[in-house]
Amino acid sequence: MTSTSERLAALEEAVARLTARVERAGAPVASAIATPDVPAIPSAETAVETAVETAGETAGGAPHDDPFWLLQEVLRRRPDGALDYAGHLQLPHGPVRWQRSFDPDALVESDWHQGAARLDALSHPVRLRLLQLVLTGTETTAAMAQDDELGTTGQLHHHLRQLVAAGWLTSVSRGRYAVPAQRVVPLLLIVAAATE
Template identity: 30%
Template sequence: MMDDGFMSSTPDPQRDTNSSGQQVGTEERLAAVEARVEALENAASEPSEANGFWVVDTLHKQRDQLPEGSVIFGGDLDAAGGHYSYQWQRPTEVLTDANQWADSFERLTALAHPVRGAILRRLLQSSAQVSDLIAEELVTSTSTAYHHLNALSQAGWIKKSGSGTYEIAPTRVIPLLTIISASEDH
């Protein structure tokens, strides 16, 4: 066991021996592994606070600190060679404003093309140059690449470095994945 209570994944040569110092048989080791897997599966299926509405519960506890009616999203992940932690909160009255919707739909329109989706999915792995996108057959030509990259850039989804490399703007990684998650069939 490690200090934090999690089991180490480092093999322990003494673990595979019985009290007389002989190696434990394959069947006994397999039975032990099956028992550990079953315990892990059972623990994962038990209801817990993490499986409930923990975000909503937290919002209810902090209701006096937030505007009436709020939408909040956030995330913490490693992607495209970096670590991203992000959260965003908006009151409902801001989200339902006509100007806000017009601006948001312009940004969403830039996403609504399969080639742009493929480019963004690729950029989540690592930054890329136009030549990379062509070599990986995400686009068919330089002009097609620039057409889609310009649309994504103008909408604020990606940025270009001085060396001609494109990447997802750091403040857009979590929002992009939130949009993908929110569009799942719930």
């Protein structure tokens, strides 16, 4: 375990390295952009100074009250640009943790048609409700059929087939479905982005 003074020295050294990198790039160290409705993103120097001041208060390296802590970390790790997402949650069948990182330039230039079928599968309210039910523990066709919002048994099976074909659901046994672990966090982020 390192002492507070050792951690402080390491942070001060990191500030010096970051400041030198920013200055070599020709950017002013203390610049920030703000609009009336959006708080300014603290400069790298300010963010690190805050981290140094609170080094003893944030035991275990827990994120502090900086609303842009994730963005600051992405900027630190991938200064040339990145699109990252991650999440962790507890579902009825167990914990899910997922993280992905993309090169934004490559993503912008990629073939977006590849995602059309997967996104189209989410464009129906019944399918979104099915995914929500499965995530919250209703995994069998028989239990899903009890929900009047889902329509007839034939309609239910049609929607389940669409979700399986698009990769949002997998059939784990006869009449039992699950959202694959690698789809849970992306699904919730899509829903969050669509509803914010």
